[in-house]
Amino acid sequence: MTSDVCNTTRPCQNNGTCTNTIGTSSGYNCSCTEGWEGINCAEDKDECIEDTQDTQCYNNGTCVNTLGSYRCNCSLGWEGSKCETDVNECLGVPVKNGECYNTAGSFLCLCNAGWTGENCEDDIDECADAMNNVTNKSSLCYNNGSCINTLGSYTCNCTLGWEGLKCETDVNECMGIPVTNGECINTAGSFLCLCNAGWTGERCEIDIDECADAMNNATHKSSLCYNNASCINTLGSYTCNCTLGWEGRTCETDVNECLDTSVCNTSCINTPGSFWCLCEAGWTGKHCDQDIDECATGIHNPFPDNGTCINTNGSFWYNCTTGWEGVPYSYLMAFASRIEYWNNPENQQRQLETLNSTLKQLKNNLTIDKTDITSSRIKRISAPDPRQSAAITGYLGAGILSFVFGLLLCLDLTMCFRRSADQ
Structure with a gap:
């Protein structure tokens, strides 16, 4: 008679399958479920020790035995019963300052400029990093600009005359500077104004006194x-x-005042800053426009008893008393008025001819031989008016005229003399 051990005793545990057998000592056989072993499937199978393909934990996962089974403790970035599945960390990682890339068992954040850290959460202080660079300590800002750190970046506070992200660009100040009294020349970081004559100042805006x-x-x-x-x-x-x-x-x-012929009534001599009029006999004043009253000044005094002196413009006359006659002194004064003209050496011959002609009218048969003109004869008489003395004696023509005056005086023509009938 066959014994039904499986149904009567149910020896197989942990869901093992019992099979009655004949000829065995136990009369049955247990087929254990996965994770169990032993005659009655009562012994836990340590899958981790076996480390078979079926029980292996992938990707550096750790096998942990459990009752009737095992589990895999997965390393970071992996999941699944055997740690066979890569975890996509980028799905749950907030990366604001870069981009997340999933990798096998991990992830990688490519940070934007100015950020660092696993999740690009740390701001980089570019200003400090540049100054702490062992190889090349320098500022990120050129031309003495000041570096100021900002979140994810930096700014440069440029010095006057520079602009740009790193103060690398020269400002052309001449584009916005009105320079009306000179020329603006742009220079590195500044400008230079070349001022016109008479102006100064940074922008040629100041008048030079x-x-x-x-x-x-x-x-x-x-x-x-x-x-x-x-x-x-x-x-x-x-x-x-x-x-x-x-x-x-x-x-x-x-100023050559003598170019204006109205300045003097006679010859004009230009002097530095002024002029001098060479007055003819009988005239005085700066412009020789004032008549000399010869009668009042006493020029006629050598012959006061034989006639009456009558002043005229530039001269005077003698009105002889009864019984007296003579040549009026004004004729001789007229000769003095021609001193300057006679002074021209080229006209000396003409002067002599003119004198001869005039004297012939005054005195018949009177002639002048210029060989008789000597220095001793010249010195016989001075100018009739002391104010003209310097001018008269300073010229050759004055010498000629003095000789004539002396000759006439010697002939007693300048006085009123008695008529022949009365002598």
Whole structure:
């Protein structure tokens, strides 16, 4: 009779399958489920020890035995019963300052410039990093700009004259600077104004007071204007207010007043800053426009008793008393008025001819031989008017005229003398 051990005793545990057998000592056989072993499947199978393909934990997972089974403790980045599945960390990692890339068992964040850290969460202090660089300590900002760290970046506070992210670009100040009195030249980090004459200042906006500068010159105090002229400052220059008799930008040129024929009634001699009129006999004053009253001044005094003196413009007459006659002195004064004309050596022959002709009218048969003109004869008489003495004696023509005057005086023509019938 066969014994049904499996149904009566149910020897197989842990869901093992019992099979009755004949001829065995136990009368049954247990087929154990996975994870169990032994006659009755009562013994836990340590799958981790067997380390078979079926029980292996992948990707460095750790096998942990359990009752009737095992589990794999997966390393970071892996999951699944055997740690066979890669975890996509990028699905749960917030990366604001970069981009997350999943890798086998891990992830990689490619951070934006200015950020670092596993998840790009740390701001990089670029300013400090540049200064702490062992190889090349330098600022990220050029041309003495100041580096200021910001979240994820930095800014450069540029010095005057520079611009750009790193202060690498020169500012062309001349583009925005109005320079009306010169020329603006851009330079590295700055600018230079080349001012026109008469202007100064950073932008040629200040007028130079040339008049004051000349007077305040420690080395040589002087006026820019010559000959006592007044210096007047103007915008970008100056003018000179010249005194009478001078002209030119700095009053350096003498005015030739003698070019104006109305200045003198007779010959004009230009002098520095003025002029001198050579007055004819009988005239005086700066312009020789004032008649000399010879009668009042006593020029006729050598012969006061034989006639009456009558003043005329530039001369005078003798009105002889009854019984007296003579040549009027005014004729001789007329000769004096021609001194300057006679002074021209080229006209001496003409002068002699003119004198001869005139004297012939005054005295019949009177002639002049120029060989008789000697220095001793010249010195016999001075000018009739002391004010003309210097002018008369200074010329050769004065010598000729003096000789004539002396001759006439010797002939007693300048006085009123008795008529022949009365003598």
